[in-house]
Amino acid sequence: MYRTWRETLVGIFIIAGIVLFIVLYIWLSGRISLRNTYDVTVYFRDVEGLRVGDPVMVLGLEKGQVKSMAIDSVDVKTVLAVDQAIRLPVDTKISIRALSYVGADKYIRITPGVDSQTTTEFRGMSEALNLESIGSKIDSIVQVFKGLDVNAFSDVAADLSRNISKDVTRLVDMMKKPTTRLTEVIDRTDQTIAHVDSLTMLLQGSGTFGRLAKSDELYSELQETNDALQGLLVDIKENPGKYIKHLNIKVF
Amino acid sequence: MNLFSFIGDFSTFLVRSIIVPWKFKTTKWRILQQIYSIGIGSLPIIVVIAVFTGLVSTVQTSYQIIGSVPRYIIGTTIGRMVMIELGPILTALMVSGRCASSMAAEIGTMRVTEQIDALETMAIDPYRFLNLPRIIATFISVPILTIIAELVALGSGAFYANHFLNIPFGVFNYGLTHFFYARDFFGGLIKALFFAIVIAAAGCYFGFKVKGGAKEVGRAATYAVVTSSIGILLFDFMVALVIFG
Numbered sequence: 314m315y316r317t318w319r320e321t322l323v324g325i326f327i328i329a330g331i332v333l334f335i336v337l338y339i340w341l342s343g344r345i346s347l348r349n350t351y352d353v354t355v356y357f358r359d360v361e362g363l364r365v366g367d368p369v370m371v372l373g374l375e376k377g378q379v380k381s382m383a384i385d386s387v388d389v390k391t392v393l394a395v396d397q398a399i400r401l402p403v404d405t406k407i408s409i410r411a412l413s414y415v416g417a418d419k420y421i422r423i424t425p426g427v428d429s430q431t432t433t434e435f436r437g438m439s440e441a442l443n444l445e446s447i448g449s450k451i452d453s454i455v456q457v458f459k460g461l462d463v464n465a466f467s468d469v470a471a472d473l474s475r476n477i478s479k480d481v482t483r484l485v486d487m488m489k490k491p492t493t494r495l496t497e498v499i500d501r502t503d504q505t506i507a508h509v510d511s512l513t514m515l516l517q518g519s520g521t522f523g524r525l526a527k528s529d530e531l532y533s534e535l536q537e538t539n540d541a542l543q544g545l546l547v548d549i550k551e552n553p554g555k556y557i558k559h560l561n562i563k564v565f
Numbered sequence: 566m567n568l569f570s571f572i573g574d575f576s577t578f579l580v581r582s583i584i585v586p587w588k589f590k591t592t593k594w595r596i597l598q599q600i601y602s603i604g605i606g607s608l609p610i611i612v613v614i615a616v617f618t619g620l621v622s623t624v625q626t627s628y629q630i631i632g633s634v635p636r637y638i639i640g641t642t643i644g645r646m647v648m649i650e651l652g653p654i655l656t657a658l659m660v661s662g663r664c665a666s667s668m669a670a671e672i673g674t675m676r677v678t679e680q681i682d683a684l685e686t687m688a689i690d691p692y693r694f695l696n697l698p699r700i701i702a703t704f705i706s707v708p709i710l711t712i713i714a715e716l717v718a719l720g721s722g723a724f725y726a727n728h729f730l731n732i733p734f735g736v737f738n739y740g741l742t743h744f745f746y747a748r749d750f751f752g753g754l755i756k757a758l759f760f761a762i763v764i765a766a767a768g769c770y771f772g773f774k775v776k777g778g779a780k781e782v783g784r785a786a787t788y789a790v791v792t793s794s795i796g797i798l799l800f801d802f803m804v805a806l807v808i809f810g
Contacts, residue, residue, distance in 0.1 A: 316594070323600045326608075330709030337716055338750060341644065343742035366743055 343378070350377055350394040355407050355421075355437040360389045362419060363409055369393050369421040379421060391437070393421060402428035407437040578773065579766045582696035592698055599702030603664045607710055614659055615714035618651050619643070619721030627730050636732045640740025643722045648753045649809070652715040654801060657760035660707055661793040665768035668699055669789035672772025673782035681773070696773070700765040707761035708754050715753070752808040759804055763796035 343366045357363075360382060369377035377395035384390070395401070404426030412418035422440075517523060525531060549556055566574070626642045672695055675681050684691045719741065726732040771785040771792070 319601050320597055322605055323597045326600065326604050326709065327705065330712055333709075333712045333716055334754075337712055338747075341648075341742055341745045341750060342747065343745065368739075 348377070348394070349397040351397055351433070352380065353377075353393045353395045353401060353433050353435065355391045355393060355435045356385065356388040357391055357409065357437045357439060358388060359439055360391060360419075361409060361439050363391070363421070364419070367418070367420055369395060369423060371395070371399055371423045371425065376423075391421075395423075399423075399425075400431045401433070401435070402426040403430045403432045404428045405435060407435050409437065409439040575766065575770055578770050579700075579762070582692045582700055582766070582769060585690055585693040585697060587697065588693065592693065595694070595698035596701050599698045600706055602667075603660065603699075603702050604706030604709060607660055607663055607706070608713070610659055610663065611656055611710050611714050612717055614655055615652075615717035616721045618647065618655055618714070619718035619723075620725050622646055622651060622718070623722040623725045623730070627726070631730070635740075636730075637736045637740030637743070639726055639730070639732055640723070640737035641744040642740075643726075644719060644741040644745065645749055647715050647718045647722070648749045649805075650753075650801075652718060653711050653753045653756040653760060654797065656711045656714045657707060657757065657764065657797045658794060660703070660710065660761075661764045661767075661797060662790055664703065665764050665789040665793045666786040668765070668768025669772040669775075669785045670782055672696075672769055673775035673785040676773060676775045677778055677782060691773075696765075696769040699769055700762065703761040703765035704758065707764065708757045711754060711757040748808065752804070755808065756801060756804045759800040760797045763800060764793045767793035767796060 363379060363382065365379050365381060367379045368375045369379065371377075376399050377393055380392040380394040382389055382391045401423065402425060406424040406426070408422050409419050410422045412420055421437075515523065517527075622643050623639065626639055626646075630638060630642065672681075675695070681691045681695070684694055723734055723737045723741075726737045727734050768789045771789040772782075775781045775785045
């Protein structure tokens with residue numbers, strides 16, 4: 314009994330060790346996933362260091378991971394395990410992005426489209442920042458600059474500087490003439506304004522003109538006088554004898 | 566005995582202990598007994614050690630790198646530390662302290678009380694009867710204990726990260742699994758196999774070579790622990806050099 318019990322315990326210990334070994338390996342290698350997923354195939358020209366297990370982000374949320382990658386003629390056939398709830402329309406955009414500017418970590422970015430039809434096969438593109446390619450481009454630019462004659466550049470710069478200097482001098486001269494004439498016009502305008510001011514003061518002041526200009530009584534009297542004169546003239550025209558019968562004009 | 570003759574004698578002893586007719590039918594029970602003693606007997610202390618290994622490594626890692634790197638790196642760092650180094654080394658040192666001394670004391674006592682001579686008189690090979698079961702049992706137990714220790718240490722590390730560092734289990738798990746290399750995992754287990762042989766061989770060797778009385782038995786136990794500990798660190802370096810160097 315004792316022996317059987319110990320044998321059983323040892324058996325459990327060894328089997329537990331083997332099971333834990335398998336569980337630990339599967340867990341650490343990222344094969345354990347509680348997600349209910351389906352496969353989406355994407356063809357890339359170049360995966361630029363993407364690895365199995367890299368995250369798949371749908372609208373910024375992690376919704377799957379890279380399941381497998383294999384070269385398929387000229388493309389890399391990449392299979393993504395995407396959450397069952399995510400449906401991808403045919404106009405969905407799939408790209409490889411870099412998690413950071415300095416790190417080599419990549420992820421798959423999915424921007425779902427709006428089409429009513431869905432599919433599981435896409436063509437993806439790489440939008441990851443590739444420092445190596447940028448470096449090589451900078452190198453080629455540097456090579457182009459190295460091939461240029463710096464002395465030729467300095468001559469061109471000197472000519473350009475001289476021409477600009479001449480043009481600026483001419484521009485300043487041209488601007489000086491209108492300025493003189495403009496000063497004359499301004500002087501004259503000042504004089505005119507002074508005259509207008511004195512006239513205004515004359516009209517508004519306490520002198521005769523001022524009082525005449527500002528008196529309402531005078532205005533009404535003048536108006537009445539004018540009306541009376543007009544009536545008189547009309548009457549003279551209609552009845553000239555009335556005014557001329559008493560008038561004896563003798564020439565001789 | 567100088568160092569070279571010791572290494573020669575030790576190696577000969579190890580080869581002699583393994584290259585014997587195994588007679589599995591009769592040895593089986595003795596192997597099971599030793600697995601019970603070394604494997605199941607060491608399980609509680611290994612679990613305790615592993616829990617604290619996970620906690621301490623998470624605290625130390627977060628103290629050193631949090632804020633300057635993404636949080637999932639904590640999972641990556643702890644995973645690799647535990648798999649490559651801490652899991653196998655701490656397990657082996659604990660088994661060495663607990664079992665190598667016990668083996669040396671047990672076999673040493675049998676030597677001084679002439680029980681080993683009695684076995685030889687009865688035509689029972691003491692190497693097969695005493696050493697082989699211990700070596701096989703240690704060879705089986707230490708990797709299993711290492712796996713358990715790794716699992717527990719990672720679990721306690723994830724627990725601490727989740728509850729005290731605000732690193733969700735998903736983030737910790739991402740760091741742990743995303744940068745997982747099978748070489749790290751298997752490299753740690755290969756180390757554990759080498760450590761197991763060193764522990765068992767040292768325990769049996771120093772017990773077998775005892776001459777004298779109780780004092781020498783105690784000294785043999787001490788030598789067994791010291792030698793196996795040094796051997797563990799030596800093999801740790803050598804295996805690391807071959808696998809990760």
